[in-house]
Amino acid sequence: METPVAYSTMAGRLQPQLLKALDQMEYKYMTPVQQKVLQLPNFTDDCLVQAKTGTGKTIAFLLPALQTLLTTKGLPRSQVGLLVLAPTRELAQQIADECNKLTSLCQPPLDCHIAVGGSNKKSALNKFLTGKPTILVATPGRLIDYLSEAATRAKFTDLRCLVLDEADRMLDQGFMPALVKILQQMPPKSTGWQGMCFSATLPPSINKVLHLVLKPNHVRLSTIDKDEVPTVDAIPQSLLAVNSIDDVFPALHSLLSCEKYDNPMLKAVIFSSTARQAALMYQIFGHTGGAAPGKIPVYQMHSRMNQAARNRTVEEFKAAQSGLLFASDVVGRGMDFPDVGLVVQIGLPSDTEQYVHRVGRTGRAGKLGRAVIVLIPEELSFVRNNRQFPIKETTTVHPRASPTLSADVIRQALEKIPEQSKTQAYVAFLGFTKTLKKVHGLESNGVVQLANRFAASMGCTEPPALESSTVGKMGLKGVPGLIIKGRNGVPAGEPSRNSRGPMPRGKKPFDDSTPSASGAENSRNGPTGGPRSHKRPRRDVR
Ligand SMILES: Nc1ncnc2c1ncn2[C@@H]1O[C@H](COP(=O)(O)OP(=O)(O)OP(=O)(O)O)[C@@H](O)[C@H]1O
Numbered sequence: 001m002e003t004p005v006a007y008s009t010m011a012g013r014l015q016p017q018l019l020k021a022l023d024q025m026e027y028k029y030m031t032p033v034q035q036k037v038l039q040l041p042n043f044t045d046d047c048l049v050q051a052k053t054g055t056g057k058t059i060a061f062l063l064p065a066l067q068t069l070l071t072t073k074g075l076p077r078s079q080v081g082l083l084v085l086a087p088t089r090e091l092a093q094q095i096a097d098e099c100n101k102l103t104s105l106c107q108p109p110l111d112c113h114i115a116v117g118g119s120n121k122k123s124a125l126n127k128f129l130t131g132k133p134t135i136l137v138a139t140p141g142r143l144i145d146y147l148s149e150a151a152t153r154a155k156f157t158d159l160r161c162l163v164l165d166e167a168d169r170m171l172d173q174g175f176m177p178a179l180v181k182i183l184q185q186m187p188p189k190s191t192g193w194q195g196m197c198f199s200a201t202l203p204p205s206i207n208k209v210l211h212l213v214l215k216p217n218h219v220r221l222s223t224i225d226k227d228e229v230p231t232v233d234a235i236p237q238s239l240l241a242v243n244s245i246d247d248v249f250p251a252l253h254s255l256l257s258c259e260k261y262d263n264p265m266l267k268a269v270i271f272s273s274t275a276r277q278a279a280l281m282y283q284i285f286g287h288t289g290g291a292a293p294g295k296i297p298v299y300q301m302h303s304r305m306n307q308a309a310r311n312r313t314v315e316e317f318k319a320a321q322s323g324l325l326f327a328s329d330v331v332g333r334g335m336d337f338p339d340v341g342l343v344v345q346i347g348l349p350s351d352t353e354q355y356v357h358r359v360g361r362t363g364r365a366g367k368l369g370r371a372v373i374v375l376i377p378e379e380l381s382f383v384r385n386n387r388q389f390p391i392k393e394t395t396t397v398h399p400r401a402s403p404t405l406s407a408d409v410i411r412q413a414l415e416k417i418p419e420q421s422k423t424q425a426y427v428a429f430l431g432f433t434k435t436l437k438k439v440h441g442l443e444s445n446g447v448v449q450l451a452n453r454f455a456a457s458m459g460c461t462e463p464p465a466l467e468s469s470t471v472g473k474m475g476l477k478g479v480p481g482l483i484i485k486g487r488n489g490v491p492a493g494e495p496s497r498n499s500r501g502p503m504p505r506g507k508k509p510f511d512d513s514t515p516s517a518s519g520a521e522n523s524r525n526g527p528t529g530g531p532r533s534h535k536r537p538r539r540d541v542r
Pocket residue numbers: 026027028029030031034051052053054055056057058059199200333334335336360364365
């Protein structure tokens with residue numbers, strides 16, 4: 001490992017007020033990525049930078065950009081000189097907070113504004129238009145909204161630097177149309193603004209679109225060796241392979257309770273594939289008192305919450321000394337929750353990059369951490385196809401683990417969960433599994449069967465009834481095993497036929513692997529309607 005270089009050696013290259021702020025933030029030494037970037041002879045070079053999660057990339061792009069703003073003459077104070085784009089609202093806020101700390105001693109002040117969805121657009125836009133926003137941190141959707149106003153567009157005519165944080169995400173198919181729209185409203189690249197792209201993962205696919213923000217001769221920096229994986233070495237990764245989907249929640253309960261026994265101050269993030277599943281698991285583990293023994297606070301974070309609740313959770317979980325955060329991918333990238341010691345992924349990440357970023361919510365800033373992925377047999381191909389990750393199968397059983405006790409605790413907790421939450425989790429599971437059916441190696445029949453087994457694992461006596469339009473949208477019309485409202489004897493508008501309460505103890509859940517009554521009735525759906533095909537799963541990332 002290279003000897004760390006002190007920030008004090010940057011005197012003369014960085015403005016004294018930035019160095020003083022770094023000192024106040026107790027950043028004495030540069031992290032490797034900060035060192036690489038700050039060693040560039042020219043801070044205004046276009047650059048593509050890769051460094052592992054939690055290694056201080058935010059400071060690495062803010063410092064050169066702020067140095068440019070502080071030393072460049074001629075930038076009118078009402079103009080945006082630095083624009084940072086990030087994929088999520090919470091990440092944008094986090095970047096703005098870090099930026100405000102770095103500029104806290106600047107005189108005259110460098111105002112940092114934020115433009116994100118979920119907040120009051122009118123008042124934020126008004127402040128932006130009447131203020132002196134030298135820096136803007138934004139999510140693409142809200143920025144496009146802003147740019148519809150001519151007065152807003154006029155604020156960018158002197159742009160000096162544009163940063164894409166989580167650059168591979170910002171340049172992927174999901175964000176590309178928005179990014180292109182934004183760039184159309186910015187001064188042309190030929191006016192000389194600097195482009196900076198940062199991420200822990202830079203798949204080759206982004207190379208063909210980098211020209212949108214970077215010059216052809218941009219600098220490429222990486223702190224990751226060519227054949228090295230982008231996950232942090234200090235995070236042991238393990239696989240908890242469960243025999244069937246019924247075992248997922250009990251296995252998670254067992255894992256968390258054992259971890260909690262070993263470390264009463266456990267702070268963990270548990271990722272689910274969908275917002276609804278994160279919400280469901282939050283409720284389940286709320287009823288189990290977090291994880292036995294003793295109580296541990298539980299938190300939830302996903303796109304189905306309103307922005308005020310999302311902001312509150314971020315603040316609380318950042319400050320928490322221990323707790324379980326049940327989350328979707330809205331906090332899968334970039335978020336810095338101090339001292340998270342464990343990341344658990346329930347089911348498949350949407351892609352290998354997402355696996356890396358989720359794992360990276362632990363082991364940050366040189367701290368220790370551990371990552372576990374819980375997979376059912378249908379999902380194990382993820383590990384087989386991604387041998388680059390040092391994922392070890394968990395073989396040792398913790399002496400405290402009691403599968404029967406965990407199964408009982410989960411069953412009792414599930415009895416208290418409203419049917420509506422289960423139905424929502426089922427629909428979301430169906431949709432997500434459908435989009436990843438190739439990875440699962442499943443046909444539509446198999447997708448429905450798996451989703452129905454998921455419903456059974458939630459204690460549903462039969463699969464929740466779906467709106468016919470929902471089934472159509474998912475491209476699952478006519479697939480046996482689904483219960484459609486208004487058919488199968490289920491009155492339209494009624495929540496579900498399974499709302500008879502929880503499955504009695506010991507009762508065998510419905511077996512949807514054989515054509516059930518519901519499956520037979522389902523044949524009335526007729527031939528499959530034109531399925532809407534998704535190349536990638538709909539991710540809960542905004
Ligand atoms: N020079 C430094 N010294 C000590 N801590 C630092 C330094 N720079 C950054 N940090 C801390 O390291 C943590 C991770 O930083 P940051 O969030 O920028 O990482 P990142 O590389 O952007 O991660 P990700 O890839 O997940 O987005 C933060 O808590 C930050 O405060």
